[in-house]
Every structure is written in C-alpha cells, then in structure tokens.
Amino acid sequence: MFRHFEEELNVIKSQKLYRQRSTVKDKKIFCSNDYLGMAKNEEIVDYVTQHLRKINTIGATGSSLVSGYTEYHEKLEHILSKFKDKEDCIVFASGYCTNIGLLQALGDEKDAFYSDKLNHASIIDGIKLSKASKYIYRHSNMEELFGLLEKTRKNHRRAYIVSDSVFSMEGDIAKLKELVEISKTFEAYLILDEAHASATVGKGIFDFYGLLPEENVILMGTLSKAIGSQGGFVCADKIVIDYLVNKARSYIFSTALGLPMVLSSIKALELITANLNMYTKALKQRTKTILNIVKERGFETKDDCNSPIIPIRIGKEDEATALKDKLLEKNIFIQAIRYPTVPKNKAILRLTSSLSYTEEDMNCLHMALKSL
C-alpha cells in the first residue's frame, strides 16, 4: 500500500540524506538555539510555575480572534514592540507560522518578493503561499538585488525585500545599511527575520549596527531561540499589524500560543532587557573561545564571532554524518546539517555558542574536537 513512499525513501537513503529522529540522552548538546540559556533558567521556571498556579490555565483554548487572546499575550506583544523599537506587535504560535502567515498575507498577484538565496525555509514557503512574484538574489549580493529591482520594480505594486538578519546556518549578518538604502531607493518594504539576531547581537540587527529601524521595516522574530521559549512575532507599524490580524491565515486559523510559552517569554525578555549588554558581551566572548578551538583543530569555519552560530564546513554529506557520529562516541552532540537545509555537498556541523555551557562542557568540547 505504501510502496511509493518506500521507493522515495530509498532514493533519499541512497543520496545519504535520510533523516531519523533520535532522543539525545546523556550527551552534551552543542547545537541548540538556546543561546542565552533561557530554556533552562531557574528564575523563569519559577515565574512560570507560580503564574500557572495562579491562573490555572495551560492552553490558549482557541485562536486569537476567538477565545485565545489573553492579557498575557497582550503584555508580551507590548514588551516585544518596545524591545524592537516598533509601534505594535503580533505573536504567532511558532516562528514558522509567523513567516508563512506574514508573507502569505502581504503579497498578492500584483506584488513581488526579493529574497536572499540563503533565507530560511519558512520564508521560502511563505513566499510560495503568497501569490506574489519572487526574485532570488545570490547570498548577500547587493549588486544583484539592486539590478533585479531596477529591472522589475515597475511591474509590481508593492515590493518586499526579505532577508534573515543573522543567517541560520552560516551565522553571518545581513548587509543592513545597503538593504535599507536599496529598499528606500525602490520604495520597497524591508522584511528582516530576526530569529537568530534577537538578543544575541544586541536587540537585533539594527542595534548591532547602531541604528533604529526605519518606517518601511517589518521585523519578524522568534521566541524559540535566545528567548528560550516557543512562538514567533512580527513588530511593525500599527497598520501592518492590523492588516496581519485580518489577513494572516496561520494566525487566524491556529490556536494562540500556550500560556507557559507566553509567560516564559515575558520573564525571559525582562531578564534580557535588564542585562542585554552583559549577555551579548559574554556570548561574544564565548563564541570567540569556541571559534578558536575549531580553528586550532584546523576545521574550515567563519572568521568573525559576531553571532553565536559557528559552521564547521565539511562538504560531503556522509563525511558530515561520520564526524557527528564520532563526536557522539565522545558524548558530544553537534548535528550534521545536510541538503535541503544547506546546498548539496555543503554539509556542515552546526556548532553553536551558548551561555548555558559550563566550564566542564567547554573542556569536553575542546578535548573532543582536539582528539578527532
């Protein structure tokens, strides 16, 4: 009955791209997105537990436009819009839902998206869901982006440039000044995905460059990385948020974010706002230490330690998997990332830096990489 599925799976296996879920037990994890250690922060656990007892509610019980929107969702949106220096905010049930809802809602047949080749899958899927035209420019290639807009902008009503702020696999930072300038030249909106930039490189990419977001900027972000929880959000002008409330299908037709996630995000953002400088400095220092270990061992990686993502560039899919397995034998888990998450033959081990690592963790990582 399921022969066709099996045949397709066999093709994936023959390409060394087969994936399986596995529980990671008793291993030291060095590839999570919990950059600030918020996912296991005791103060946050206490705060959430106490509040849950008080309100005696777990699930949101309905979509935001029916019964799911609470004073806690409202509070979280208020905190986020302040944190991102924007007028208003809307919180979705996940980062993936945010991008597909945002892009589906903003673009129709008359519009166009100009998207970086290395943007996250949720951006690619969101653009597909919209009915807009799409133009892909080579990674961070501003000349190509300019050329595409010069040639095609006149054919479209609204134009959106879309880019990750910190790219999720390579950890490099988008060329913000150029993106802003080009967006203004061509009267385009600029959508930035701050999933890996929020609270890691400052408040986000604008903070990193010492700038404030302009009016045409729409900031998307997730609660699932440095904020240590789950969910996604968009911060923008009131009118854009109002538009999303009315048009974003993944918002309208999905249950609102659960209360434990809302509460933990509120508390995490309180800690982040109070200690942002300290956290980002410490994270950068830790990234530098890990990057030095990786370079010392002779692996190909990136040069700067601005973001906490450290790709160990391997290339061949099976070599990346073999290296991951070798590290597992030494109690270290760094997932191998293969096509289609990264291009074919560009497999990496996606090592990340985090304030959650202890001295002992750091020593283990050092010893394990050294002994390979």
Ligand SMILES: Cc1ncc(COP(=O)(O)O)c(C=O)c1O
């Ligand atoms: C750049 C980027 N955007 C969006 C998402 C989706 O976020 P979430 O995992 O919260 O659904 C991710 C997740 O990895 C991401 O890396």
